[in-house]
Amino acid sequence: MTTTKDILNHHLQSFDKGDLQGVLSDYAPGAILFTPDGPLKGADAIKPFFQALIAEFAKPGATFNMKQQFVEGEYAYILWTAGTADNVYELATDTFVMRDGKIVAQSFTGKITPKR
Structure with a gap:
């Protein structure tokens, strides 16, 4: 059985590898x-x-720092910061709801400041 933690890890690893599919x-x-x-x-x-x-994150010099990660049942939450060539992600969060091995709902928000 695929756990919430398994799905979250796959999601983060896929993003880190630039694997859109x-x-x-x-x-x-x-x-x-x-x-x-x-x-x-x-x-x-x-x-x-x-x-x-x-x-955006594939551009040279991008950084990502996971600050917090919590999993509780079918829910997951991450708090992170990042920097890219284009933006500073001063603080960002994602909250996930997962059922039957898939993400059914997610929210994303962040304080994102353009570097321009």
Whole structure:
């Protein structure tokens, strides 16, 4: 049986490797991702969000620092900071709900300051 921790680890590893298909494979059909710009529902809507993030973090000099990670039952929470060529992620969080081996809901927010 796939645990919440297993799914979270796969999700983070896939993102770290720049594996868009691996990231998207973690989501259930009809999954919803809540962002500061509004909700994204389903893999087709979620895909551009991760394409942009993966492209940004693939640029030279990107850093990522996991500050906290909690898993409780079907829920997971991460708190992190990061820096890319484009932005400083002063503080960011993701909260996940996972059922039947897939992410069914996620929220993301952060204090993101452009470097321009």
